[in-house]
Amino acid sequence: MAKRPAYSNLMKEIRAGKFxxxxxxxxxxxxxxxxxxxxxxxxxxxxxIVAANVTDGPQGxxxxxxxxxxxxxxxxxxxxSVWQMTVRDRNRIALFGDVVGGAILGLxxxxxxxxxxxxxxDNKKARPVFDLDxxxxxxxxSKIVDKGTDLEGKEIKGGPIEMNIGCAANPNARxxxxxxxxxxxxRKVEVGADFIQTQTAFDIDEAKVFxxxxxxxxxxxxxxxxxxxxxxxxxxxxxxxxxxxxxKDLLSALKKAGKDNKDNKQAKHEAIDKINLEFFVPFMKExxxxxxxxxxxxxxxxxxxxxxxxxxxx
Amino acid sequence: MIITQQKDVNEIWAMIKxxxxxxxxxxxxxxxxxxxxxxxxxxxxxxxxxxRTAGKELKWKAITILxxxxxxxxxxxxxxxxxxxxxxxxxxxxxxxxxxxxxxDKILTYPAQNSMFGGGQNNGENxxxxxxxxxxxxxxxxxxxxxxxxGCAKHLNNxxxxxxxxGKCEVGGYKHPCAWIDIYRxxxxxxxLDLFKIYRPPRDYRxxxxxxYIPINKVFTNEEEKTKEGKK
Numbered sequence: 076m077a078k079r080p081a082y083s084n085l086m087k088e089i090r091a092g093k094f095x096x097x098x099x100x101x102x103x104x105x106x107x108x109x110x111x112x113x114x115x116x117x118x119x120x121x122x123x124i125v126a127a128n129v130t131d132g133p134q135g136x137x138x139x140x141x142x143x144x145x146x147x148x149x150x151x152x153x154x155x156s157v158w159q160m161t162v163r164d165r166n167r168i169a170l171f172g173d174v175v176g177g178a179i180l181g182l183x184x185x186x187x188x189x190x191x192x193x194x195x196x197d198n199k200k201a202r203p204v205f206d207l208d209x210x211x212x213x214x215x216x217s218k219i220v221d222k223g224t225d226l227e228g229k230e231i232k233g234g235p236i237e238m239n240i241g242c243a244a245n246p247n248a249r250x251x252x253x254x255x256x257x258x259x260x261x262r263k264v265e266v267g268a269d270f271i272q273t274q275t276a277f278d279i280d281e282a283k284v285f286x287x288x289x290x291x292x293x294x295x296x297x298x299x300x301x302x303x304x305x306x307x308x309x310x311x312x313x314x315x316x317x318x319x320x321x322x323k324d325l326l327s328a329l330k331k332a333g334k335d336n337k338d339n340k341q342a343k344h345e346a347i348d349k350i351n352l353e354f355f356v357p358f359m360k361e362x363x364x365x366x367x368x369x370x371x372x373x374x375x376x377x378x379x380x381x382x383x384x385x386x387x388x389x
Numbered sequence: 390m391i392i393t394q395q396k397d398v399n400e401i402w403a404m405i406k407x408x409x410x411x412x413x414x415x416x417x418x419x420x421x422x423x424x425x426x427x428x429x430x431x432x433x434x435x436x437x438x439x440x441r442t443a444g445k446e447l448k449w450k451a452i453t454i455l456x457x458x459x460x461x462x463x464x465x466x467x468x469x470x471x472x473x474x475x476x477x478x479x480x481x482x483x484x485x486x487x488x489x490x491x492x493x494d495k496i497l498t499y500p501a502q503n504s505m506f507g508g509g510q511n512n513g514e515n516x517x518x519x520x521x522x523x524x525x526x527x528x529x530x531x532x533x534x535x536x537x538x539x540g541c542a543k544h545l546n547n548x549x550x551x552x553x554x555x556g557k558c559e560v561g562g563y564k565h566p567c568a569w570i571d572i573y574r575x576x577x578x579x580x581x582l583d584l585f586k587i588y589r590p591p592r593d594y595r596x597x598x599x600x601x602y603i604p605i606n607k608v609f610t611n612e613e614e615k616t617k618e619g620k621k
Binding site: 163167189191192194195203205206207208209210211214215226243244245247251252254255256258259261262263265266274317318 | 573
Protein backbone atom coordinates (compact mmCIF):
# COMPACT_ATOMS: atom_id res chain seq x y z
CA MET A 76 0.00 0.00 0.00
CA ALA A 77 1.03 3.58 -0.54
CA LYS A 78 2.85 5.19 2.33
CA ARG A 79 0.73 7.22 4.68
CA PRO A 80 1.84 10.86 5.06
CA ALA A 81 4.06 11.68 8.03
CA TYR A 82 1.65 13.31 10.44
CA SER A 83 3.75 13.16 13.58
CA ASN A 84 7.12 14.72 14.35
CA LEU A 85 8.44 11.22 14.95
CA MET A 86 7.41 10.09 11.50
CA LYS A 87 8.68 13.31 9.89
CA GLU A 88 12.11 12.90 11.48
CA ILE A 89 12.24 9.24 10.44
CA ARG A 90 11.33 10.13 6.87
CA ALA A 91 13.93 12.92 6.96
CA GLY A 92 16.50 10.20 7.54
CA LYS A 93 17.43 11.12 11.11
CA PHE A 94 18.45 8.39 13.53
CA UNK A 95 15.64 8.93 16.03
CA UNK A 96 15.41 8.15 19.71
CA UNK A 97 12.14 7.53 21.52
CA UNK A 98 11.76 7.22 25.27
CA UNK A 99 9.25 5.48 27.48
CA UNK A 100 6.95 6.68 30.26
CA UNK A 101 5.04 4.32 32.47
CA UNK A 102 2.00 5.57 34.36
CA UNK A 103 1.32 3.10 37.15
CA UNK A 104 -1.49 3.11 39.71
CA UNK A 105 -1.22 6.88 39.73
CA UNK A 106 -3.70 9.64 40.29
CA UNK A 107 -0.69 11.91 40.67
CA UNK A 108 1.17 11.95 37.35
CA UNK A 109 4.00 14.24 38.48
CA UNK A 110 6.62 11.47 38.18
CA UNK A 111 5.57 10.81 34.58
CA UNK A 112 5.61 14.53 33.81
CA UNK A 113 9.02 14.91 35.47
CA UNK A 114 10.43 12.06 33.43
CA UNK A 115 9.04 13.59 30.24
CA UNK A 116 10.66 16.92 31.16
CA UNK A 117 14.02 15.22 31.62
CA UNK A 118 13.60 13.61 28.18
CA UNK A 119 12.78 16.97 26.67
CA UNK A 120 15.88 18.52 28.26
CA UNK A 121 18.18 16.11 26.45
CA UNK A 122 17.05 17.56 23.14
CA UNK A 123 17.64 14.08 21.70
CA ILE A 124 14.36 12.31 22.33
CA VAL A 125 11.80 13.01 19.63
CA ALA A 126 8.85 11.25 21.25
CA ALA A 127 7.93 9.40 24.42
CA ASN A 128 5.92 6.21 24.50
CA VAL A 129 3.23 6.04 27.18
CA THR A 130 2.50 2.48 28.26
CA ASP A 131 -0.96 0.91 28.59
CA GLY A 132 -1.11 -1.43 31.56
CA PRO A 133 2.22 -3.22 31.06
CA GLN A 134 2.47 -6.73 32.52
CA GLY A 135 -1.33 -6.78 32.45
CA UNK A 136 -1.58 -4.57 35.53
CA UNK A 137 -4.51 -2.23 36.15
CA UNK A 138 -2.77 1.12 35.69
CA UNK A 139 -3.84 4.66 34.88
CA UNK A 140 -4.89 4.85 31.25
CA UNK A 141 -2.36 5.81 28.59
CA UNK A 142 -4.52 8.38 26.80
CA UNK A 143 -4.55 11.12 29.44
CA UNK A 144 -0.81 11.06 30.19
CA UNK A 145 -0.12 10.92 26.43
CA UNK A 146 -2.09 14.14 26.12
CA UNK A 147 -0.57 15.76 29.21
CA UNK A 148 3.05 15.24 28.20
CA UNK A 149 2.32 16.88 24.86
CA UNK A 150 0.44 19.76 26.46
CA UNK A 151 2.49 20.39 29.58
CA UNK A 152 5.96 19.30 28.52
CA UNK A 153 5.85 19.78 24.78
CA UNK A 154 7.25 16.38 23.91
CA UNK A 155 5.33 14.29 21.41
CA SER A 156 3.84 11.07 22.71
CA VAL A 157 3.60 7.61 21.22
CA TRP A 158 0.31 6.50 22.64
CA GLN A 159 0.40 2.79 23.42
CA MET A 160 -2.92 1.01 23.16
CA THR A 161 -3.58 -2.65 23.78
CA VAL A 162 -6.51 -4.72 22.56
CA ARG A 163 -6.55 -6.60 25.86
CA ASP A 164 -9.17 -4.49 27.59
CA ARG A 165 -11.35 -3.00 24.87
CA ASN A 166 -13.47 -4.36 22.07
CA ARG A 167 -13.60 -2.76 18.64
CA ILE A 168 -16.29 -0.33 19.73
CA ALA A 169 -14.25 0.97 22.67
CA LEU A 170 -11.03 1.00 20.62
CA PHE A 171 -12.72 3.07 17.93
CA GLY A 172 -14.08 5.50 20.50
CA ASP A 173 -10.71 5.88 22.21
CA VAL A 174 -8.73 6.33 18.99
CA VAL A 175 -11.05 9.09 17.79
CA GLY A 176 -10.96 10.60 21.29
CA GLY A 177 -7.16 10.48 21.33
CA ALA A 178 -7.07 12.13 17.93
CA ILE A 179 -9.27 14.95 19.25
CA LEU A 180 -6.68 15.45 22.00
CA GLY A 181 -3.98 15.82 19.34
CA LEU A 182 -2.25 12.46 19.68
CA UNK A 183 -0.33 11.73 16.50
CA UNK A 184 1.36 8.39 17.13
CA UNK A 185 -0.36 5.23 18.22
CA UNK A 186 1.48 2.00 19.02
CA UNK A 187 -0.89 -0.91 18.47
CA UNK A 188 -0.27 -3.80 20.84
CA UNK A 189 -2.01 -6.97 21.87
CA UNK A 190 -0.90 -6.35 25.46
CA UNK A 191 0.38 -8.61 28.18
CA UNK A 192 -2.36 -11.03 29.15
CA UNK A 193 -4.51 -10.02 32.12
CA UNK A 194 -3.74 -13.39 33.69
CA UNK A 195 -0.19 -12.11 34.32
CA UNK A 196 -1.28 -8.88 35.95
CA ASP A 197 -2.52 -7.70 39.31
CA ASN A 198 -6.20 -8.30 38.52
CA LYS A 199 -5.93 -11.89 37.40
CA LYS A 200 -9.65 -12.58 37.69
CA ALA A 201 -10.43 -10.12 34.87
CA ARG A 202 -12.04 -11.28 31.66
CA PRO A 203 -9.58 -10.51 28.86
CA VAL A 204 -11.19 -8.99 25.75
CA PHE A 205 -9.05 -9.51 22.61
CA ASP A 206 -12.02 -8.86 20.32
CA LEU A 207 -9.44 -7.70 17.76
CA ASP A 208 -5.81 -8.70 17.70
CA UNK A 209 -3.06 -6.14 17.25
CA UNK A 210 -2.98 -6.58 13.44
CA UNK A 211 -6.73 -6.13 13.18
CA UNK A 212 -6.35 -3.06 15.39
CA UNK A 213 -3.99 -1.64 12.75
CA UNK A 214 -6.76 -2.18 10.21
CA UNK A 215 -9.16 -0.29 12.46
CA UNK A 216 -6.80 2.68 12.94
CA SER A 217 -5.95 2.66 9.22
CA LYS A 218 -9.64 2.94 8.37
CA ILE A 219 -10.08 5.77 10.87
CA VAL A 220 -7.08 7.66 9.48
CA ASP A 221 -7.13 6.85 5.78
CA LYS A 222 -10.84 6.55 5.11
CA GLY A 223 -12.42 8.43 8.01
CA THR A 224 -14.61 5.46 8.95
CA ASP A 225 -15.00 2.75 11.55
CA LEU A 226 -14.36 -0.91 10.73
CA GLU A 227 -17.80 -1.25 9.13
CA GLY A 228 -17.16 1.71 6.84
CA LYS A 229 -19.43 4.06 8.76
CA GLU A 230 -18.27 7.62 8.36
CA ILE A 231 -16.76 9.81 11.08
CA LYS A 232 -18.00 13.38 11.00
CA GLY A 233 -15.23 15.96 10.77
CA GLY A 234 -11.61 15.16 10.22
CA PRO A 235 -9.36 14.22 8.66
CA ILE A 236 -7.81 12.33 11.55
CA GLU A 237 -4.06 12.38 11.30
CA MET A 238 -2.14 9.69 13.06
CA ASN A 239 0.82 7.45 12.37
CA ILE A 240 0.58 3.82 13.34
CA GLY A 241 3.30 1.86 15.04
CA CYS A 242 3.48 -1.81 15.78
CA ALA A 243 5.67 -4.09 17.85
CA ALA A 244 8.01 -6.91 16.95
CA ASN A 245 10.07 -9.31 19.00
CA PRO A 246 13.81 -9.26 18.25
CA ASN A 247 14.34 -12.14 20.67
CA ALA A 248 12.74 -14.62 18.26
CA ARG A 249 15.55 -16.85 17.12
CA UNK A 250 16.13 -20.16 15.39
CA UNK A 251 12.93 -21.73 14.10
CA UNK A 252 10.91 -19.02 15.88
CA UNK A 253 12.37 -16.23 13.77
CA UNK A 254 10.41 -16.97 10.58
CA UNK A 255 6.89 -16.91 12.12
CA UNK A 256 7.78 -13.63 13.85
CA UNK A 257 8.99 -12.06 10.62
CA UNK A 258 5.94 -13.31 8.69
CA UNK A 259 3.66 -11.92 11.39
CA UNK A 260 5.31 -8.50 11.06
CA UNK A 261 4.64 -8.78 7.32
CA ARG A 262 0.91 -8.91 7.99
CA LYS A 263 1.13 -5.81 10.15
CA VAL A 264 2.98 -3.92 7.43
CA GLU A 265 0.50 -5.08 4.80
CA VAL A 266 -2.42 -3.81 6.87
CA GLY A 267 -0.94 -0.36 7.39
CA ALA A 268 1.76 0.02 10.06
CA ASP A 269 4.06 3.02 9.55
CA PHE A 270 6.84 2.11 11.94
CA ILE A 271 8.03 -0.63 14.27
CA GLN A 272 9.26 -0.32 17.85
CA THR A 273 10.69 -3.59 19.01
CA GLN A 274 10.74 -5.33 22.35
CA THR A 275 14.05 -4.94 24.12
CA ALA A 276 17.16 -6.55 22.69
CA PHE A 277 20.34 -7.39 24.58
CA ASP A 278 22.14 -9.55 22.04
CA ILE A 279 23.60 -7.39 19.31
CA ASP A 280 24.24 -10.22 16.86
CA GLU A 281 20.66 -11.47 17.13
CA ALA A 282 19.37 -7.91 16.86
CA LYS A 283 21.31 -7.41 13.65
CA VAL A 284 19.94 -10.63 12.16
CA PHE A 285 16.44 -9.53 13.10
CA UNK A 286 16.86 -6.06 11.62
CA UNK A 287 18.28 -7.55 8.44
CA UNK A 288 15.23 -9.83 8.11
CA UNK A 289 12.90 -6.86 8.53
CA UNK A 290 14.57 -4.97 5.70
CA UNK A 291 12.35 -6.86 3.26
CA UNK A 292 9.36 -4.81 4.37
CA UNK A 293 10.79 -1.33 3.86
CA UNK A 294 9.42 -0.06 7.16
CA UNK A 295 11.38 2.00 9.70
CA UNK A 296 12.39 0.00 12.76
CA UNK A 297 13.32 1.43 16.14
CA UNK A 298 15.23 -1.19 18.07
CA UNK A 299 14.16 -1.46 21.70
CA UNK A 300 16.82 -1.14 24.40
CA UNK A 301 16.34 -1.22 28.13
CA UNK A 302 19.04 0.37 30.30
CA UNK A 303 18.99 -1.33 33.68
CA UNK A 304 18.68 1.04 36.61
CA UNK A 305 19.16 -1.59 39.30
CA UNK A 306 20.18 -5.21 39.59
CA UNK A 307 16.61 -5.93 40.75
CA UNK A 308 15.13 -4.61 37.51
CA UNK A 309 17.67 -6.58 35.49
CA UNK A 310 16.83 -9.74 37.41
CA UNK A 311 13.09 -9.17 36.97
CA UNK A 312 13.53 -8.57 33.27
CA UNK A 313 15.57 -11.67 32.88
CA UNK A 314 13.07 -13.80 34.78
CA UNK A 315 9.71 -12.42 33.82
CA UNK A 316 9.74 -10.58 30.50
CA UNK A 317 8.96 -12.98 27.66
CA UNK A 318 11.96 -13.97 25.64
CA UNK A 319 14.35 -11.48 27.20
CA UNK A 320 17.60 -12.76 28.59
CA UNK A 321 19.96 -10.24 30.13
CA UNK A 322 23.57 -11.24 29.46
CA LYS A 323 25.10 -12.97 32.48
CA ASP A 324 28.11 -10.61 32.60
CA LEU A 325 25.82 -7.62 32.71
CA LEU A 326 23.72 -9.18 35.47
CA SER A 327 26.71 -10.05 37.61
CA ALA A 328 28.35 -6.65 37.05
CA LEU A 329 25.15 -4.91 38.22
CA LYS A 330 24.91 -7.20 41.21
CA LYS A 331 28.51 -6.47 42.17
CA ALA A 332 28.08 -2.71 41.70
CA GLY A 333 25.09 -2.78 44.05
CA LYS A 334 26.89 -4.90 46.64
CA ASP A 335 30.21 -3.03 46.58
CA ASN A 336 28.51 0.33 47.07
CA LYS A 337 25.59 -0.55 49.26
CA ASP A 338 26.37 2.21 51.79
CA ASN A 339 27.12 4.91 49.28
CA LYS A 340 24.19 5.80 47.04
CA GLN A 341 26.15 8.22 44.90
CA ALA A 342 28.93 5.73 44.22
CA LYS A 343 26.38 3.02 43.50
CA HIS A 344 24.60 5.19 40.95
CA GLU A 345 27.89 6.06 39.30
CA ALA A 346 28.97 2.43 39.14
CA ILE A 347 25.64 1.27 37.68
CA ASP A 348 25.52 4.13 35.20
CA LYS A 349 29.04 3.29 34.07
CA ILE A 350 28.06 -0.33 33.42
CA ASN A 351 25.03 0.77 31.41
CA LEU A 352 26.98 3.33 29.40
CA GLU A 353 29.73 0.83 28.64
CA PHE A 354 27.16 -1.67 27.42
CA PHE A 355 24.59 0.45 25.63
CA VAL A 356 26.57 3.31 24.04
CA PRO A 357 28.69 1.00 21.86
CA PHE A 358 25.57 -1.12 21.23
CA MET A 359 23.66 1.89 19.93
CA LYS A 360 26.60 3.13 17.89
CA GLU A 361 27.00 -0.26 16.28
CA UNK A 362 23.29 -0.42 15.44
CA UNK A 363 23.41 3.06 13.96
CA UNK A 364 26.54 2.34 11.95
CA UNK A 365 25.95 -1.17 10.69
CA UNK A 366 22.18 -1.60 10.28
CA UNK A 367 19.30 0.14 8.58
CA UNK A 368 17.49 0.72 11.89
CA UNK A 369 15.67 4.05 11.91
CA UNK A 370 16.56 4.60 15.54
CA UNK A 371 16.41 3.35 19.07
CA UNK A 372 13.44 3.00 21.37
CA UNK A 373 15.09 3.57 24.73
CA UNK A 374 12.96 2.15 27.52
CA UNK A 375 14.89 3.74 30.39
CA UNK A 376 11.77 4.05 32.53
CA UNK A 377 12.42 6.07 35.73
CA UNK A 378 16.11 6.26 34.83
CA UNK A 379 16.24 9.93 33.95
CA UNK A 380 19.77 10.56 35.19
CA UNK A 381 21.19 8.36 32.41
CA UNK A 382 19.47 10.12 29.50
CA UNK A 383 22.03 12.89 28.95
CA UNK A 384 25.13 10.72 29.07
CA UNK A 385 23.59 7.87 27.12
CA UNK A 386 22.42 10.04 24.26
CA UNK A 387 25.12 12.67 24.03
CA UNK A 388 26.60 11.22 20.84
CA UNK A 389 23.28 10.77 19.05
CA MET B 390 -16.59 -34.27 25.01
CA ILE B 391 -17.59 -31.83 27.70
CA ILE B 392 -14.97 -31.77 30.45
CA THR B 393 -16.38 -31.16 33.91
CA GLN B 394 -14.98 -30.82 37.40
CA GLN B 395 -17.00 -31.76 40.44
CA LYS B 396 -17.97 -28.95 42.77
CA ASP B 397 -16.80 -29.05 46.37
CA VAL B 398 -19.25 -31.18 48.32
CA ASN B 399 -19.83 -28.31 50.78
CA GLU B 400 -21.03 -26.12 47.92
CA ILE B 401 -23.45 -28.84 46.74
CA TRP B 402 -24.63 -29.41 50.29
CA ALA B 403 -25.26 -25.68 50.77
CA MET B 404 -27.62 -25.78 47.78
CA ILE B 405 -29.66 -28.79 48.87
CA LYS B 406 -29.49 -28.75 52.67
CA UNK B 407 -33.15 -27.76 53.07
CA UNK B 408 -34.42 -30.88 51.26
CA UNK B 409 -35.05 -34.29 52.78
CA UNK B 410 -35.30 -36.41 49.63
CA UNK B 411 -33.12 -35.88 46.58
CA UNK B 412 -32.68 -37.67 43.27
CA UNK B 413 -29.10 -37.73 42.00
CA UNK B 414 -28.77 -38.16 38.25
CA UNK B 415 -25.63 -39.23 36.49
CA UNK B 416 -25.19 -38.74 32.77
CA UNK B 417 -23.92 -41.35 30.31
CA UNK B 418 -23.40 -38.78 27.57
CA UNK B 419 -20.16 -37.10 26.66
CA UNK B 420 -19.18 -35.83 30.15
CA UNK B 421 -15.59 -36.60 31.04
CA UNK B 422 -14.32 -37.75 33.46
CA UNK B 423 -17.26 -40.20 33.76
CA UNK B 424 -20.27 -38.86 35.69
CA UNK B 425 -22.44 -41.95 35.57
CA UNK B 426 -24.23 -44.20 38.06
CA UNK B 427 -21.19 -44.95 40.23
CA UNK B 428 -20.28 -41.28 40.57
CA UNK B 429 -23.92 -40.44 41.36
CA UNK B 430 -23.94 -43.09 44.08
CA UNK B 431 -20.69 -41.79 45.55
CA UNK B 432 -22.07 -38.26 45.66
CA UNK B 433 -25.18 -39.58 47.41
CA UNK B 434 -23.01 -41.17 50.09
CA UNK B 435 -21.00 -38.00 50.56
CA UNK B 436 -24.13 -35.87 50.89
CA UNK B 437 -25.62 -38.35 53.33
CA UNK B 438 -22.50 -37.99 55.44
CA UNK B 439 -22.75 -34.20 55.31
CA UNK B 440 -26.40 -34.44 56.33
CA ARG B 441 -25.57 -36.66 59.31
CA THR B 442 -22.92 -34.24 60.54
CA ALA B 443 -25.58 -31.56 60.32
CA GLY B 444 -27.90 -33.77 62.43
CA LYS B 445 -30.23 -34.55 59.57
CA GLU B 446 -31.42 -37.60 57.68
CA LEU B 447 -31.18 -37.39 53.91
CA LYS B 448 -32.92 -39.85 51.62
CA TRP B 449 -31.41 -40.17 48.19
CA LYS B 450 -31.56 -42.28 45.10
CA ALA B 451 -29.00 -42.41 42.29
CA ILE B 452 -29.97 -43.04 38.68
CA THR B 453 -28.28 -42.34 35.39
CA ILE B 454 -29.59 -40.96 32.10
CA LEU B 455 -28.32 -41.77 28.63
CA UNK B 456 -28.01 -38.09 27.71
CA UNK B 457 -29.41 -35.40 29.97
CA UNK B 458 -29.19 -32.77 27.22
CA UNK B 459 -31.81 -34.55 25.07
CA UNK B 460 -35.25 -33.56 26.33
CA UNK B 461 -37.05 -36.76 25.27
CA UNK B 462 -34.46 -39.10 26.78
CA UNK B 463 -34.15 -37.02 29.94
CA UNK B 464 -37.92 -36.68 30.46
CA UNK B 465 -38.78 -40.33 29.90
CA UNK B 466 -35.99 -41.54 32.17
CA UNK B 467 -36.65 -39.21 35.06
CA UNK B 468 -40.45 -39.09 35.00
CA UNK B 469 -41.13 -42.26 37.08
CA UNK B 470 -39.09 -40.87 40.00
CA UNK B 471 -40.29 -37.30 40.14
CA UNK B 472 -43.23 -37.74 42.54
CA UNK B 473 -40.98 -39.11 45.26
CA UNK B 474 -38.25 -36.46 45.41
CA UNK B 475 -38.04 -32.80 46.38
CA UNK B 476 -35.02 -31.85 44.32
CA UNK B 477 -32.63 -33.16 41.69
CA UNK B 478 -28.84 -33.04 41.74
CA UNK B 479 -27.36 -33.48 38.28
CA UNK B 480 -23.87 -34.75 37.55
CA UNK B 481 -24.14 -33.65 33.92
CA UNK B 482 -22.53 -30.57 32.44
CA UNK B 483 -24.48 -27.31 32.41
CA UNK B 484 -26.42 -28.46 29.34
CA UNK B 485 -27.88 -31.35 31.32
CA UNK B 486 -28.67 -29.20 34.35
CA UNK B 487 -30.60 -26.68 32.25
CA UNK B 488 -32.45 -29.43 30.41
CA UNK B 489 -33.39 -31.25 33.64
CA UNK B 490 -34.80 -27.99 34.99
CA UNK B 491 -36.96 -27.80 31.87
CA UNK B 492 -38.20 -31.39 31.72
CA UNK B 493 -38.71 -31.73 35.49
CA ASP B 494 -40.01 -28.24 35.99
CA LYS B 495 -41.99 -28.82 39.17
CA ILE B 496 -38.81 -29.15 41.19
CA LEU B 497 -35.34 -27.62 40.99
CA THR B 498 -32.29 -29.39 39.56
CA TYR B 499 -28.97 -28.36 41.12
CA PRO B 500 -25.55 -28.69 39.48
CA ALA B 501 -22.90 -30.95 40.98
CA GLN B 502 -20.34 -30.03 38.34
CA ASN B 503 -18.59 -27.05 36.87
CA SER B 504 -18.54 -27.36 33.08
CA MET B 505 -14.99 -26.53 32.04
CA PHE B 506 -14.64 -26.80 28.26
CA GLY B 507 -15.07 -28.85 25.13
CA GLY B 508 -11.95 -30.93 25.12
CA GLY B 509 -10.11 -34.01 24.09
CA GLN B 510 -8.70 -36.72 26.30
CA ASN B 511 -5.01 -36.59 25.58
CA ASN B 512 -3.54 -39.59 27.34
CA GLY B 513 -0.05 -38.82 26.07
CA GLU B 514 -0.10 -35.61 28.10
CA ASN B 515 -2.26 -37.12 30.85
CA UNK B 516 -4.68 -34.20 30.45
CA UNK B 517 -8.03 -33.18 29.17
CA UNK B 518 -7.18 -30.35 26.80
CA UNK B 519 -9.48 -27.68 25.43
CA UNK B 520 -9.52 -28.16 21.69
CA UNK B 521 -12.65 -26.28 20.69
CA UNK B 522 -14.43 -23.21 21.96
CA UNK B 523 -17.51 -23.73 19.78
CA UNK B 524 -16.89 -20.27 18.30
CA UNK B 525 -19.21 -20.77 15.37
CA UNK B 526 -16.65 -20.07 12.65
CA UNK B 527 -14.21 -22.93 12.28
CA UNK B 528 -10.71 -21.96 11.15
CA UNK B 529 -9.07 -25.37 11.47
CA UNK B 530 -8.99 -25.84 7.70
CA UNK B 531 -6.61 -22.91 7.30
CA UNK B 532 -4.57 -23.31 10.48
CA UNK B 533 -3.19 -26.79 9.99
CA UNK B 534 -5.74 -28.31 12.37
CA UNK B 535 -4.56 -26.28 15.37
CA UNK B 536 -7.18 -23.98 16.88
CA UNK B 537 -6.06 -20.37 17.48
CA UNK B 538 -9.23 -19.69 19.42
CA UNK B 539 -9.22 -22.50 21.98
CA GLY B 540 -5.45 -22.87 21.82
CA CYS B 541 -4.38 -19.23 22.19
CA ALA B 542 -4.92 -17.31 25.43
CA LYS B 543 -5.51 -14.14 23.42
CA HIS B 544 -7.64 -15.80 20.70
CA LEU B 545 -5.35 -14.26 18.10
CA ASN B 546 -6.26 -14.52 14.44
CA ASN B 547 -2.88 -13.16 13.38
CA UNK B 548 -0.35 -14.55 15.83
CA UNK B 549 2.01 -15.23 17.40
CA UNK B 550 2.19 -12.39 19.92
CA UNK B 551 5.22 -11.23 21.86
CA UNK B 552 4.32 -13.51 24.73
CA UNK B 553 5.64 -16.63 23.07
CA UNK B 554 9.06 -17.92 24.02
CA UNK B 555 10.55 -20.87 22.23
CA GLY B 556 7.13 -22.17 21.31
CA LYS B 557 5.59 -21.79 24.76
CA CYS B 558 2.93 -19.34 25.97
CA GLU B 559 3.52 -16.71 28.66
CA VAL B 560 0.13 -17.53 30.14
CA GLY B 561 0.55 -20.46 32.47
CA GLY B 562 4.26 -19.94 32.91
CA TYR B 563 5.58 -21.23 29.56
CA LYS B 564 4.28 -24.73 30.16
CA HIS B 565 1.70 -24.87 27.38
CA PRO B 566 2.38 -24.65 23.65
CA CYS B 567 1.90 -21.46 21.68
CA ALA B 568 -0.88 -22.30 19.22
CA TRP B 569 0.58 -19.98 16.60
CA ILE B 570 3.98 -21.65 16.68
CA ASP B 571 2.16 -24.98 16.32
CA ILE B 572 0.15 -23.54 13.42
CA TYR B 573 3.38 -22.34 11.80
CA ARG B 574 4.98 -25.78 12.19
CA UNK B 575 1.96 -27.61 10.80
CA UNK B 576 1.56 -25.32 7.80
CA UNK B 577 5.28 -25.44 7.08
CA UNK B 578 5.23 -29.25 7.28
CA UNK B 579 2.49 -29.40 4.65
CA UNK B 580 4.11 -26.70 2.52
CA UNK B 581 1.25 -24.31 3.13
CA LEU B 582 3.00 -21.29 4.66
CA ASP B 583 1.00 -19.08 2.31
CA LEU B 584 -1.87 -19.65 4.70
CA PHE B 585 0.29 -18.43 7.57
CA LYS B 586 1.13 -15.20 5.75
CA ILE B 587 -2.49 -14.30 5.09
CA TYR B 588 -3.96 -11.47 7.14
CA ARG B 589 -7.22 -12.53 8.76
CA PRO B 590 -9.66 -9.64 9.23
CA PRO B 591 -11.69 -9.10 12.41
CA ARG B 592 -14.02 -11.95 13.23
CA ASP B 593 -17.79 -11.79 13.13
CA TYR B 594 -18.67 -12.54 16.73
CA ARG B 595 -22.38 -12.82 16.04
CA UNK B 596 -21.77 -16.53 15.55
CA UNK B 597 -20.52 -16.79 19.12
CA UNK B 598 -23.14 -14.59 20.76
CA UNK B 599 -25.50 -16.07 23.33
CA UNK B 600 -28.25 -17.16 23.44
CA UNK B 601 -27.99 -19.15 20.22
CA TYR B 602 -30.70 -21.13 18.41
CA ILE B 603 -30.35 -23.43 15.43
CA PRO B 604 -33.56 -25.07 14.14
CA ILE B 605 -33.58 -28.86 13.95
CA ASN B 606 -35.69 -30.96 11.60
CA LYS B 607 -35.74 -28.03 9.21
CA VAL B 608 -37.53 -28.73 5.93
CA PHE B 609 -35.03 -28.84 3.11
CA THR B 610 -35.76 -27.63 -0.37
CA ASN B 611 -33.74 -26.92 -3.50
CA GLU B 612 -35.62 -23.68 -3.93
CA GLU B 613 -33.79 -20.66 -2.63
CA GLU B 614 -35.27 -19.44 0.59
CA LYS B 615 -35.47 -15.71 0.98
CA THR B 616 -35.45 -14.54 4.54
CA LYS B 617 -36.15 -11.03 5.60
CA GLU B 618 -33.73 -9.64 8.11
CA GLY B 619 -35.60 -7.71 10.76
CA LYS B 620 -34.71 -4.09 11.24
CA LYS B 621 -32.93 -3.20 14.42
